[in-house]
Amino acid sequence: MDYSQFLAMKQEIALLVVFLLVFLYDTFMPRKALGATSAVTTTLFLLFTVWSFIWGGVAGNVDAFAGMYVTSPVCAMIKNILNIGVLIVLVQATSWVNSDFQKVRRGEYYELLLVTLFGMYLMISARHFLLFLIGLESASLPLAAMVAFDKNRYESHEAAVKYLMTAVFSSAIFMMGLSFVYGLSGSLYFEDIAMQLGSQSNTMLVVALAFVISGIGFKLSLVPFHLWTADVYQGAPTPVTSYLSVISKGAAAFAFLVILVQAFGQFYSEVWEWMLYALIIATITVGNLFAIRQKNMKRFLAFSSISQAGYIMLGIVGCNEMGLAAMMYYILVYIFSNLAAFGVIGAIENKTGKVEMTDYNGLSKTNPWLSFSMTLAMFSLAGIPPFAGFFSKFFIFTSAINQGSIAIYILVLIALINTIISLYYYLLVVKAMYISPEEPQIEKFRSTCTERVSLWVTVLGIILLGIVSFFYDSIFNAASLSNLFGFIA
């Protein structure tokens, strides 16, 4: 065996080294030194992110282990995007992890988080369903433990039960679909499956594809597989919710695209294009309509993230390099906007324990900077022009329309109408903070240093990502080098 092929996995191996260092530090350092665990982890991860930006990339497609694992500029790019998100989550989580109730277990939070990130890396780079499944499970099982992290709150356990049951149920359905695919094609390599299946669809293939799509739809919380989302987001501790809502969603969306175009590309127009249309329309509409009636901020952002997942899916139906680039850019912008919103919610929850929308009445009078960050996040999520959210929505609609059929015009029209509906409920939060005449519920307080740093970074990202075209250009360059779309028919 040629051991040098492990070098193709250099990003994974570096992440594993970070994980092991954190694990060893947490296990063997004296108790007095454990207070620095957060700082050590964040610094190590910052170094890893910078290293991965500069030396983590590859020039072309590199595969290892007989094609089971593939890395390319676009894979390295999406991993870097996830790294930025994880870095912000780590900074945001610091004051929660070091609070009195959590600090005995703070090492576990970081270890579980890094393991799930490793699983997502495998999902992104896998070109074989066995490796993909291992990545999927090592991304979702530790997340269930993270959801149950808050031992003193009953809601945390309830959320963990709901998350784990639906995750196992969905992966069972996904594996059933895989077994059908295996029976039809005799292989689990994405490319071999595409080769063996031919171009003729049959009933068994349609059933298998429906199973596979619904299995991953659970992870992405697409409607009608979204029922776990709101409860889990509400029950989980806020730093876990923010991780769950951006990072795992981004990784799953990219892996979903790779599976669909690499393994089942030739059935695009015949089978799964229509399945995706139905899923996208249902996801965006139901997510929006349910978000209107939410009173709890975390549930509200859960439904908002469901509808955002629908917009991310719009990048897949285009099935071209531009759609891929638009999807990755959307994920990047979504990471910054959503983490800004969760940063404000987490800061307020840590200080006062309040998460209801009515608690935010008159917030601008007592905490103007927090209200300002929240407003920018809401504007960006809704897609109001000068902010990054507008550009990401613009690119994703353009890439979808480029495909050119009447059906996709109708699809994009429905998505556009939904953008206007979403403006209503995003502005409800802004109205509560700025216009509501009631007395402020939350006194003036000063959030901790780490929370302020994370909010500065996310707000800067929201403002700059759209205006500075360097970000979209580099993503587009990486995406145009990918030869993912060879099988589309």
Add this chain to the structure above:
Amino acid sequence: MELTILWYLIPSLLMFCCGVYGFITRKNMIAMLISLELMLNAVDINFVVFNRFLFPGELEGMFFTLFAIALAAAETALAIAIIINVFRVSEKIDVDDVTKMKF
């Protein structure tokens, strides 16, 4: 009488459907976990049977089954741990009782 591939596939499909039915109808979380195990084991049978009958020269399906068994064990262990936690907090393990958060 010769045992064809259908003699294996139909029981595994029945097992899968029983698992789905049990997962949806049972109220006790442990019973739901058992139903999930039924579904996962049906998948394992499918892989082995497809491998044995359709592609006898290869071992890919068998390998997948081995890994799937390990994953199922990990899932069950974690699920039991979380269910025990719920039981400690609320003294109940029926799904009808974990309904504090609902829309």
